Amino acid sequence: MAGSGTAHLRDDPRVLVRVEHMVVEFPIHGGTVQAVSDVSFDLIEGETLGIVGESGCGKSTTARAVIQMPRPTSGSVLFRGTDLTQLSAEDLRSVRPDLQMIFQDPISSLNPRRTVHDIIAEGLRVWGDRGEWSIDKIDELMEAVGIDPRYGERKPHQFSGGQCQRISIARAFVLDPKVIICDEPVSALDVSVQAQILNLLEDMKARYGVSLMFISHDLSVVKNISDRVMVMYLGKVCEVAGSDDLFARPTHHYTRALMAAIPGSRAIVDEQVLEAELPSAIDPPAGCRFNTRCPAATDECRSVEPQLRPVGDGHFVACHHPHLPVAAAS
Amino acid sequence: MSDDRSNMLEIDDLRVEFSTAAGSLSAVDGVSLQLAEKESIAIVGESGSGKSVLARTLIGLLAGNGTRTGSIRIGGKDIDALTKKERKHFFGVQAAMVFQDPMTSLNPVKRIGAQLTESMKYHLDLPSNIANDRAIALLRQVHIPSPERRLRQYPHELSGGMRQRVVIAMALACEPRLLIADEPTTALDVTVQKTILDVIDELRAERNMSLILITHDLGVAEGRADRIGVMYAGRLMELASAKDLFSGMRHPYTQALLRSIPNPDRPSHTRLHPIPGRPPDLLNPPTGCAFAARCRHARPECVDNKPPLIEGSAGHFFACHFPVGTPEGEAALAENMRAGVTGAGLSLDEAAEEFV
Numbered sequence: 001m002a003g004s005g006t007a008h009l010r011d012d013p014r015v016l017v018r019v020e021h022m023v024v025e026f027p028i029h030g031g032t033v034q035a036v037s038d039v040s041f042d043l044i045e046g047e048t049l050g051i052v053g054e055s056g057c058g059k060s061t062t063a064r065a066v067i068q069m070p071r072p073t074s075g076s077v078l079f080r081g082t083d084l085t086q087l088s089a090e091d092l093r094s095v096r097p098d099l100q101m102i103f104q105d106p107i108s109s110l111n112p113r114r115t116v117h118d119i120i121a122e123g124l125r126v127w128g129d130r131g132e133w134s135i136d137k138i139d140e141l142m143e144a145v146g147i148d149p150r151y152g153e154r155k156p157h158q159f160s161g162g163q164c165q166r167i168s169i170a171r172a173f174v175l176d177p178k179v180i181i182c183d184e185p186v187s188a189l190d191v192s193v194q195a196q197i198l199n200l201l202e203d204m205k206a207r208y209g210v211s212l213m214f215i216s217h218d219l220s221v222v223k224n225i226s227d228r229v230m231v232m233y234l235g236k237v238c239e240v241a242g243s244d245d246l247f248a249r250p251t252h253h254y255t256r257a258l259m260a261a262i263p264g265s266r267a268i269v270d271e272q273v274l275e276a277e278l279p280s281a282i283d284p285p286a287g288c289r290f291n292t293r294c295p296a297a298t299d300e301c302r303s304v305e306p307q308l309r310p311v312g313d314g315h316f317v318a319c320h321h322p323h324l325p326v327a328a329a330s
Numbered sequence: 331m332s333d334d335r336s337n338m339l340e341i342d343d344l345r346v347e348f349s350t351a352a353g354s355l356s357a358v359d360g361v362s363l364q365l366a367e368k369e370s371i372a373i374v375g376e377s378g379s380g381k382s383v384l385a386r387t388l389i390g391l392l393a394g395n396g397t398r399t400g401s402i403r404i405g406g407k408d409i410d411a412l413t414k415k416e417r418k419h420f421f422g423v424q425a426a427m428v429f430q431d432p433m434t435s436l437n438p439v440k441r442i443g444a445q446l447t448e449s450m451k452y453h454l455d456l457p458s459n460i461a462n463d464r465a466i467a468l469l470r471q472v473h474i475p476s477p478e479r480r481l482r483q484y485p486h487e488l489s490g491g492m493r494q495r496v497v498i499a500m501a502l503a504c505e506p507r508l509l510i511a512d513e514p515t516t517a518l519d520v521t522v523q524k525t526i527l528d529v530i531d532e533l534r535a536e537r538n539m540s541l542i543l544i545t546h547d548l549g550v551a552e553g554r555a556d557r558i559g560v561m562y563a564g565r566l567m568e569l570a571s572a573k574d575l576f577s578g579m580r581h582p583y584t585q586a587l588l589r590s591i592p593n594p595d596r597p598s599h600t601r602l603h604p605i606p607g608r609p610p611d612l613l614n615p616p617t618g619c620a621f622a623a624r625c626r627h628a629r630p631e632c633v634d635n636k637p638p639l640i641e642g643s644a645g646h647f648f649a650c651h652f653p654v655g656t657p658e659g660e661a662a663l664a665e666n667m668r669a670g671v672t673g674a675g676l677s678l679d680e681a682a683e684e685f686v
Contacts, residue, residue, distance in 0.1 A: 054519040055490075160608065190376040190546065195590040195604035202599065217519060224592035224600060243598035261524040262594055264549025277489060 004038040005307035008240045008316035016178060016211055017043040017066060022075035024058070024065045033282045035061040036072070037235035043179065048205065048212040050226030050243065052219055052258070056281060058235040059215050063181045066213070067099045068092055080178075097127055100172040104184040106164035110156040116142075116167055117152035123175040131176030132208065138174075144207070145170045145200060162193035166200065173204060181213045186221060198225055219262055223247050228314075231255045234281055234289040237308060241315035251311055251322040253294045288320065296321045337406075338508050338540040339365040339388070344400035346380075346387055346564075353613045357383040359564035360400075362639070367507070370534060370541035372551035372572075374587075375561035378609055381544045384561070385512045388542070390421045405507055423453045426506035430513040432493035436485040443481030446500055453504050468499040471536075472529050491522035495529065502533060509534070512544045527554055548588055552576060557645075560584045563610050563620035566639055570646040580642060580653035583621045606676060619651070622674040627652040627662045629673035 006020060024036035036058045043049050051059040065072045068084050077084045079099070084092060103109040110119055121138050124130070133141055139149035145166040147159075156164055165185060172180050182201070186194040202225065205212060216222050222229055222243075229246045231238040231254065239252040250256045279285050279292050288306050291297040300320050308318045346358040358380045365371055375381040387398055390409065402409045404425050412420055429435040437445055446468065447461035456464070462481070469477035472495040485493055494514060501509060511530060515523035531554065534541050545551055551558050552572055559569040560581065568581040579585050589603040607624040610616050616623065622632040631651055639649040642656075652662035666672045 054521060191587065192376060192590045192605035195592075195602035198592070199602055199604060202601075219520070220592040220594040223594050223598050224596075224602065226598060247594060257521060259594075261520040262549070263520070263523065263527075263547060264552040277492070 004040075004236070004305060005309070005318065006040045007308050007310060009040060009042050010044070012044055014045045015042050016045050016080060018076075018078040019062075019066060020076050020078075022062070022065060022077065023073045024061050024070065025073040026070075028282065031282065034235055034284070035281065036065060037284075038075070039232075039235070039237055040075075041230055041237070041240065043211050043213065045178075045211060046205075046209055047228060048214055048226045050222035050229040051213065051215045051232060052217065052222050052229060053232035054278060055217065056234075056278060057232040058281075059232050060183050062232065063183060063213050063215055064101075066179075067096070067101065067181065097123065097130060097175040098178040099181070100175065100177040100179070101181045101183065102165070102168050102172050102185045104187055106161050106168055106188065107156060109168055110164055110171075112156055115153050115155060116147070116159070119156070119167060120170045120174055123171070127175060133174050133176065141170050141174060144204070145173075146196075160193075161189055162196060165189065165193075165197050169197075169200060169204060173208060173210075176208070177210055179211050179213065181215070183215045184217070185214075187216065187218070194221070201225065219247075219258060231258070234279065234284055236289055237318060238290070239315075239317045239319075240308065241312070241317075245312065245315050249312065249315070251315070251317045251324055252290075252319050253296055253321075253323060254290050256323060257293075288318075296323075336366050337364050338367045338369070338404070339363070339542075340401075340403040341388070342401045342403075344384070344387065344398065344402065346383055346392065346396055346398050348393065348396045350395065350613070355612045356615055357396075357564055357612065358387065359615070361561075361564075361566050362400075363559065363566070363569070365508075365540050365542065367540055368534075368538050369557070370543065370555045371557045371559060372543040372545055372555035373559045373561055374545055374548055374551050376546060376587075376609070378563075378612070379561040380564040381561050382512055385427070385510050385542065385544045389425055389427045389510055390417075391427075419453050422449055422506075423504040424506060425508040425510065426501040426504065428494075428498050428501045428509065428511040428514045430516055432490055432497050432517065433485075435497050436493060438485055440484075441481065442483055442485065442488075442496055446481070446496070446503060449500065449503050464503070465499075468502060469496070471502075471533060472496075472499045473525070474499075490518055491526065494518060494522075494526055498526070498529065498533075502537075505537065506539065508540045508542070510542045510544070513546065514543075515550070516546070523550075530554075548591065560587070563612060563615065565620060565649065566647070567621065567650070568648040569639070570648075574643075574646050578646070578655060580646065580648040580655060580659075581621075581650050582625045582627045582652075582654055582659075585654050586624070586626075618674075619649070623676060625674065625676070626666060626672060626678065627654070627659055628666070628676065629662050631673070633674050 020040045022036055022039045025032040025034050039062055053059045066077055072085055117138055121135055124135050142149045147166050186197050214225055226243040229243050230240045233254050239255045250259055285292050287303045288301040291301040306318045306320050308316045311317050311322060341361060341363045344358055344361045348355045348357055373381045388402060392398055443465060446465040450456045450461040450464060465481060466477045469480055474480055474492060474495050515526050543555055555572055558572050558575045560567045562583050568584045586605045590605055592602060605624055610620050618633040618635055619637055622628040637649045637651045639647050641647050652659040666678060671677050
């Protein structure tokens with residue numbers, strides 16, 4: 001997987017975020033590690049983009065680099081035509097209200113010493129009233145996310161994990177953002193609560209018209225909430241496709257292995273085992289980064305990096321030997 | 331279920347209470363269970379259902395403020411009747427446990443080899459060189475490459491999946507007949523999860539071990555266990571073979587749990603069905619069925635009387651007055667739907683929208 005390439009980027013006036021050739025490096029003892037390595041993708045207004053992959057594949061870093069935390073080492077991040085990577089700190093600050101984030105751990109991401117009302121209203125105190133919400137409409141927003149406004153003076157520890165995640169969602173929506181990055185927002189929750197939060201995100205998205213970038217290691221969750229899904233491996237993009245299309249027709253061998261590993265699924269995918277360990281991101285394999293674990297790897301895969309190319313309507317894969325129905329293989 | 335001799339584990343009316351500052355909390359509330367030799371059972375439940383407390387109690391790891399009543403027999407031996415001497419070499423030998431978090435269940439400042447051989451030297455009195463050879467064989471069995479080298483490494487040098495394999499190898503070191511795995515793959519990626527569960531399956535078959543798999547994931551339970559028990563608020567709500575449970579679930583809680591999980595076989599944006607309400611306060615448990623307040627089938631009877639766990643059909647137990655898929659259950663649901671509110675006061679207007 002390795003995929004670089006920009007064939008999957010769309011020419012559409014509704015494109016809100018367009019990331020091209022983004023690289024994120026972190027300094028480590030004696031060198032650098034490329035957490036994100038030449039990744040390109042785009043996000044259309046009102047769309048939910050799911051990003052999946054194993055731990056360490058760079059999915060969180062990719063999403064965070066979009067909001068310039070951290071700033072990418074190279075590449076561009078266009079938000080409504082403005083390249084965020086070129087903005088000064090001050091100009092970037094003025095864009096921030098449009099880009100919000102929801103974190104994994106609902107309890108530690110809320111300040112324990114402040115009241116829920118203050119936590120939700122803080123953005124408005126900084127920026128003044130914007131769009132939909134104002135300080136005197138906080139109660140209404142709390143109702144929209146399913147928290148009783150009478151509890152506004154309580155502190156986060158008085159709420160359950162699911163309720164805290166609702167508060168985080170209210171906090172993310174209060175500035176009327178265009179994009180919300182959800183970094184594993186339901187991973188710490190029980191399944192019954194997870195369903196409430198996923199439904200709430202869908203409702204809020206439909207009601208207030210935002211785009212979501214939804215990061216999760218749980219493929220079932222990602223399939224449920226996403227319009228389009230991007231599969232990542234070791235800092236590269238493997239496959240991008242519409243959510244239903246990807247699950248009906250996974251073509252990258254890594255995507256297929258992920259799907260075969262979903263517990264209890266009536267796998268449409270034949271058994272594929274990933275035995276070997278995930279290679280080190282400090283010294284990634286040459287060619288396709290997945291070649292050390294791929295059942296279909298050839299010499300070409302060990303030397304030439306595959307580029308993303310179309311294999312169907314809106315379906316792109318970075319693989320020299322994708323798994324295609326015989327008739328469609330070329 | 332079967333006669334006493336073939337039962338690896340017998341639990342009878344197990345209750346665990348913790349005394350807390352806020353009062354006495356009932357974490358396990360009357361669980362009875364038999365596990366045959368070579369059999370595997372999965373205990374499924376959400377956080378706070380008591381599944382981990384149950385597992386830890388079985389292996390004698392009850393926190394200081396906890397009290398237990400009810401009997402536990404492992405391999406035919408009542409664990410309360412063990413002499414001090416027997417007890418010393420019982421837990422960890424007859425019954426062993428794999429914990430959830432491989433990062434914290436290994437000692438960070440001791441080499442893998444030392445940690446693996448420790449129990450063999452202590453419990454089995456093996457000399458170092460033999461314990462070492464056995465440790466290498468164990469690592470090979472859990473599919474760790476170049477085991478000789480691994481013995482000299484520290485836990486931080488291994489990935490999460492490798493560490494969990496080491497933890498499994500440690501649990502198996504003294505050849506237990508009962509393995510208790512408490513969420514062994516929760517901290518791991520799905521691909522690693524699959525290989526770890528495969529290793530456990532394989533070893534269970536090889537060694538004729540019995541297995542108790544504690545998990546919050548019905549999907550994991552489905553593929554890996556002969557029988558599945560569903561726990562809620564410290565009680566077993568339903569207990570059946572994996573096949574019966576999924577093809578003919580009887581308890582409304584089991585059904586609600588399954589319906590709340592996103593199903594990868596359904597199209598994206600399919601509306602999910604959360605369980606309305608919250609679990610009961612275990613400091614103040616309800617007199618009737620613990621699930622009544624969140625249940626679509628609840629009738630006034632459910633609020634007043636705790637349903638016992640009964641065998642509805644061969645090997646299929648459930649604790650419900652109005653089970654799913656029975657005439658009484660359907661009648662109760664229809665009645666509640668008509669009234670728009672359940673016998674326990676849950677409004678179905680909202681829930682109806684969520685549940686359609």
